[in-house]
Amino acid sequence: MKSATADTDKQRWERDVLEPALEKAPERDVPFTTISGRPIERLYTPDDIASLDYGRDLNDPGAFPYTRGIHPTGYRGKMWTMRQFAGFGTPEETNERYKTLLEAGGTGLSVAFDLPTLMGRDPDHELSLGEVGKCGVSITSLADMERLFDGISLAGITTSMTINSPAPMIFAMYLAVAEKQGADWSKLSGTLQNDILKEFIAQKEYIYPPRESMRLITDIFAFCAKEVPKWNTISVSGYHIREAGSTSLQELAFTLRDGIEYVQYGADAGLDVDAFAPQISFFFNSHSDFFEEVAKFRAARKIWAHVMRERFNAKQERSWKLRFHTQTAGVSLTAQQPYNNVVRTALQALAAVMGGTQSLHTNSLDEALALPTAEAATLALRTQQIIAHESGLTNLVDPLGGSYFVERLTLDMEQGAREYFDTIDAMGGMVEAIEQGFPQREIAEASYKFQQAVERREKIIVGVNDYVEEDEPRHPILYIDESTYDTQISRLQELKRRRDNDAVRRSLDALREAARGGANTMYPLLDCARAYATVGEMCDALREVWGEYEEVPLI
Amino acid sequence: MQKIRVVIAKPGLDGHDRGAKVIARALRDAGMEVIYTGLRQTPEQIVGAALQEDADAIGLSILSGAHMHICPRVMELLKEKGLDDVLVVVGGIIPDVDVPKLEALGVKGIFLPGTPMQTIIDFIQQNVRRRVDVVDSR
Numbered sequence: 284m285k286s287a288t289a290d291t292d293k294q295r296w297e298r299d300v301l302e303p304a305l306e307k308a309p310e311r312d313v314p315f316t317t318i319s320g321r322p323i324e325r326l327y328t329p330d331d332i333a334s335l336d337y338g339r340d341l342n343d344p345g346a347f348p349y350t351r352g353i354h355p356t357g358y359r360g361k362m363w364t365m366r367q368f369a370g371f372g373t374p375e376e377t378n379e380r381y382k383t384l385l386e387a388g389g390t391g392l393s394v395a396f397d398l399p400t401l402m403g404r405d406p407d408h409e410l411s412l413g414e415v416g417k418c419g420v421s422i423t424s425l426a427d428m429e430r431l432f433d434g435i436s437l438a439g440i441t442t443s444m445t446i447n448s449p450a451p452m453i454f455a456m457y458l459a460v461a462e463k464q465g466a467d468w469s470k471l472s473g474t475l476q477n478d479i480l481k482e483f484i485a486q487k488e489y490i491y492p493p494r495e496s497m498r499l500i501t502d503i504f505a506f507c508a509k510e511v512p513k514w515n516t517i518s519v520s521g522y523h524i525r526e527a528g529s530t531s532l533q534e535l536a537f538t539l540r541d542g543i544e545y546v547q548y549g550a551d552a553g554l555d556v557d558a559f560a561p562q563i564s565f566f567f568n569s570h571s572d573f574f575e576e577v578a579k580f581r582a583a584r585k586i587w588a589h590v591m592r593e594r595f596n597a598k599q600e601r602s603w604k605l606r607f608h609t610q611t612a613g614v615s616l617t618a619q620q621p622y623n624n625v626v627r628t629a630l631q632a633l634a635a636v637m638g639g640t641q642s643l644h645t646n647s648l649d650e651a652l653a654l655p656t657a658e659a660a661t662l663a664l665r666t667q668q669i670i671a672h673e674s675g676l677t678n679l680v681d682p683l684g685g686s687y688f689v690e691r692l693t694l695d696m697e698q699g700a701r702e703y704f705d706t707i708d709a710m711g712g713m714v715e716a717i718e719q720g721f722p723q724r725e726i727a728e729a730s731y732k733f734q735q736a737v738e739r740r741e742k743i744i745v746g747v748n749d750y751v752e753e754d755e756p757r758h759p760i761l762y763i764d765e766s767t768y769d770t771q772i773s774r775l776q777e778l779k780r781r782r783d784n785d786a787v788r789r790s791l792d793a794l795r796e797a798a799r800g801g802a803n804t805m806y807p808l809l810d811c812a813r814a815y816a817t818v819g820e821m822c823d824a825l826r827e828v829w830g831e832y833e834e835v836p837l838i
Numbered sequence: 839m840q841k842i843r844v845v846i847a848k849p850g851l852d853g854h855d856r857g858a859k860v861i862a863r864a865l866r867d868a869g870m871e872v873i874y875t876g877l878r879q880t881p882e883q884i885v886g887a888a889l890q891e892d893a894d895a896i897g898l899s900i901l902s903g904a905h906m907h908i909c910p911r912v913m914e915l916l917k918e919k920g921l922d923d924v925l926v927v928v929g930g931i932i933p934d935v936d937v938p939k940l941e942a943l944g945v946k947g948i949f950l951p952g953t954p955m956q957t958i959i960d961f962i963q964q965n966v967r968r969r970v971d972v973v974d975s976r
Contacts, residue, residue, distance in 0.1 A: 398851040398902055410878065413907025414851050487853025487877055528856050614856075618931075618951045651951050653903075653933055727859055734860050738955055747952040757934050763903060836876030838846075838862040 293330040301325075314741055318572040319530035320732065321695075327687035335690055340585070344680045348588035350581050350693065352639040353604040357680030358671075364642035365667045366443060366608065370395030370420035371654050372767045374430035377420040380657065381435060387661055388668065391473075393443040393644065394431070395419035396453070401488050403449040403822030406771040416767030418654070419445075423775055424817045428456040429463070438466040442473035443518070443608070443642075448490040450477040451499050451805060452821045455812035458511070462813075474515035474564060474608070477503060480541040480713055481520045484722045485527035487834070490822060493714045495829040499804060500545060501552040504559040506805035516559065517545060518566040518608060524722075525568035526614045528730020531575045534568060535696055536703035537713075537722050539586055543704070544713040546595055560591060561601035569635040570612040571627060577683055578692035580638025583607065586697055609635035610644040618651040620746035621758050629666050636676055637683055643667055653760035720837060727837070778815060786814040791824045798828040842966050845893045847875040847884040849900060849908045857929060858899035864955040865897075865962070881911035888916070888924055894966045895925040897958075905932055906939065913943045923967045927958070 290298070315323050324331075335341070342348060345355030354360055367384055369392075370377045381392055397419040399411040405423055406415045415421050422428055437460060446453045454475055461471055479496040482489045489496065500517065507516045521529075521538035529537065542563060549559050565583065569576050587605035591597040611631035616624045625648050632645050645663040647655030655663070671677055683689045710716045717723070736742045743749045794807040804825075811821050846862040848855055855877060866872045873891045875884060888896050896916075900908060905928060916924055927947035928940060937948050947961045 402851045404851070409880070410851050413904030414902055417903035418852075482853075487855060489853075526854075526856070528860075652931065727863075730856055731860055731863050734864070734955065744952070748954070760933055762933060762935070834876065836874050838859050838866070838872070838874045 291330045293326070293328045296326075296328075317531065317575045318570060318733075318742065319532060319575060319729070320736070321530070321532070321575065327691050329687060331687050331691045332694070335694065340694065341684060341690075347592070347600075347603060348585040349604055350585040351681040351684050353584065353606065355680075357639065358636075358677035359680070362671055362677065363636065363640055363667075364391045364441070365389055365664060365671075366391040366393045366642045366644055367660060367664055368393040368395050368443075368445065368610070368644045369655075369660065370397070371418075371761070371763055372416040372420065373770050374420055374422065374427045375433075376767075378431055378433055378435070380660075383657060384660070384664065385435075385440075387664055389664060391441045391443065391642065392435070394445060396444075396446055397421045400449065400453070400818055401446060403452070403490050403818055403826075405817050405819030406768065406775055408819060413768075415771050417763050421767060421771045422453065422456070422818065423771060424778055424815045425456050425459050425812050426774070426778060426815060427771075428453075428460050432460055436466070437461045437464055438470060440473075443476075444473070445476045447476055447479055447482050447486075447488055448496065449818055449822055450475045451503055451808050452812070452818050454503070455805065455808040458809060459812045468511045470513065471511055472513045472515075474518050475503070476520060476566070477517045478520045478541065478566075480544060480717065481523050481538070483717045483832075483834070484524055484537060484541075485529075485726060486523040489832050491825060491829045492832045493717060495825075496832075497545075497548050497714065501549050501554070502803045502805055504549050504554055504562075505552070506803055507562060508554070508558045512562075514562060515564045516562045518564050519545065520566040522566050522568045522610055524726065525570060525612065527726050528614075528733060529726045530729050531570065531572065531579050532696060532699045533703070533722075533725055533729060535579050535583055535586075536700040538565065538567070539583060539590070539700060540704055540707050540713050542587065543590060543594065546591070547712070550595065556591075556595045556597045557599045557602050560595070560597055561599065561604075564641075565605055565607035567607055567609050567635075567640075568612050569609045569631040569638075569640075571615050571631060573630060573634045573637075574683075574689055574692060575696075576631070576634040577637045578689055578696050580607070580609075580635070580640065581681075581689070581693045582696035582700065584639070585693070586700055606641045608642040608644070609638070609640040611635070611646045613646055613650060616646060616648075616651040617744060617747050620752060620755065621648045621652065623746055624648040624651070625662065625666065628663065629670070632666055632670055633674070633676070636670055639681065649758060649760055652758060654763065656759065656761045720835070723837065775817065778817070782815040787811070787816045787820070790814045790816055791820060794821065794824045795828055798825050841869060841871040842895065842962065843871045843873070843891055843893045844895045844897060844962065845873045845875060845884065845888050845891055846897045846899065847879050847887070848877045849879050849881065849884060849898055849912070850902050850904045851878060852900070852902040852904075853877055854901050855899070857901070858897075861897060861899070861929060861955060861958060865959060868959045868963075870962070881908060881915055884912060885915040885919060885921065888921060889919055893924055895927065895962050897962075898926070898928045898930075900928060900930040900932075903931070905930065906936060909940055909945055910943055913945070925962065925966045927962065929953070929958070 344352035647659035
């Protein structure tokens with residue numbers, strides 16, 4: 284038996300083998316850290332995971348706590364969904380892109396909305412100037428939603444919609460289109476991002492104050508449990524937190540703590556946890572530091588399983604299993620030497636697959652320049668298909684399980700996330716932490732530190748601060764012209780002339796009434812959508828009742 | 839020497855403020871007086887802030903593609919208020935074809951993704967209007 288003071292095998296190796304080697308040839312004089320600044324040792328051995336218990340910490344795939352995966356067969360059963368986020372210009376232009384992606388073998392749709400839609404403003408609002416159809420598709424009313432899904436059967440696909448503050452309004456329009464197509468709501472499947480907490484933390488597309496925003500979310504939980512049971516009501520997102528500059532650990536911790544907040548608010552609203560928690564899904568970033576990302580995904584499953592079983596006493600296995608979508612890191616893409624981005628994206632996608640993602644978006648090579656061209660978007664999809672069919676990765680489950688390094692890192696990520704949970708719990712919860720600016724400050728700090736490391740060239744970005752090429756040729760980009768603005772404005776005017784404006788007024792009054800009281804807002808919103816009320820009108824009705832949130836800017 | 843006063847602004851509907859905040863901090867660490875306007879500022883509000891803060895420079899962070907609407911309006915308002923000597927720089931995702939158009943409007947510096955912070959600091963220090971130095975009365 285080893286005594287407590289005896290050298291471990293690793294210490295013996297360091298003394299007998301490493302030190303003489305270092306004397307002869309020292310290591311390179313650079314910080315050996317992850318992209319998040321986490322120090323990494325030169326070697327991991329069984330000593331580093333001596334405390335690891337297979338059954339408790341990992342277990343087999345499909346078994347609690349699901350560290351190795353939620354499905355016993357991994358991708359041998361079902362391949363991940365190749366879901367490419369797309370949207371620009373008019374609904375017709377985006378509809379055409381969707382049909383291209385579906386014909387190219389894409390297996391799900393993912394709608395990118397333009398900024399006015401995301402902020403609940405109609406195209407004719409003052410702040411919409413120059414933004415209509417630029418970062419996504421412009422959707423003003425049910426009429427646009429009908430154009431967006433023209434010729435696409437909603438019963439036959441799954442649709443992810445990246446929409447947050449106006450999520451209930453857009454969802455109401457989607458359901459109204461399904462209704463018109465004759466689709467049964469109970470069979471519809473897809474995802475609403477609907478994650479307002481990360482908007483306050485990172486992306487800043489909020490409208491109403493936090494507590495009223497949380498009310499809209501619990502309304503959706505209750506509505507879907509009853510009417511659209513297969514719909515993923517929320518996609519708790521770390522993606523934007525990471526893009527805003529957080530570390531990998533902060534992404535993990537803040538995202539899961541946001542998830543806890545949603546479950547807590549749902550439970551506090553009187554809902555049965557097992558009735559809504561299985562429809563909560565997650566959305567992570569896959570950045571360039573390969574092993575740290577794999578560890579993050581594995582730790583996320585393990586932490587969530589424990590949280591749901593122990594913190595919330597969820598009884599159903601479906602409530603314990605963390606399902607997630609992944610997008611490669613947009614922020615890692617460079618405007619310089621854009622073809623390098625294909626390689627970055629492939630590596631990041633590989634990490635997501637090694638981490639067991641349920642669906643994946645791979646970024647296009649030109650996204651630091653503009654929205655992607657059709658060619659660039661197709662190449663991004665092909666990247667996934669090559670990983671799926673040529674790499675051999677999909678033959679087995681959790682290929683990195685048992686790696687001394689990956690297991691140590693997974694344990695460290697879990698530990699670090701739990702420490703953040705304690706800090707946020709002590710503040711009273713995530714809503715309170717946001718009100719105090721805690722996650723915002725943590726992220727701003729991490730983002731500034733990373734930029735400084737790049738400036739000092741401690742972190743090398745190929746083509747940006749090393750291996751730079753002068754006079755690069757101009758790269759062809761997708762240029763969105765102003766015709767979308769003109770089209771959407773004239774359509775809006777025509778809509779307001781042709782629709783039954785009394786019906787619109789009545790539906791908006793009913794919405795205000797529900798917002799003032801406690802009735803579920805989804806039902807009046809459906810009536811607003813059916814009456815062709817606009818996104819701006821619906822959002823304004825709630826602005827009148829709840830007011831708007833304004834953050835205190837901090838740098 | 840008086841500190842250079844810079845207004846950093848996020849016009850339009852976009853909330854992606856990572857770049858604006860990082861550059862605001864870098865300019866402050868380089869010894870400038872930085873006023874960060876926060877999100878969703880109209881051109882009127884931005885020019886108003888520049889006037890009120892007696893700014894030497896304005897930095898606009900735009901990633902959404904709305905720069906060809908926002909920049910002309912800001913430049914026009916600056917002229918109206920007699921602030922044509924305020925240095926205007928833009929950072930963000932700006933297609934190549936728009937760069938000469940912005941320059942023609944009087945935008946002096948256009949910084950694309952990947953620009954080192956030091957480049958922007960140097961540019962502002964070298965191009966900002968010369969203040970009439972206040973005689974030190976000690």
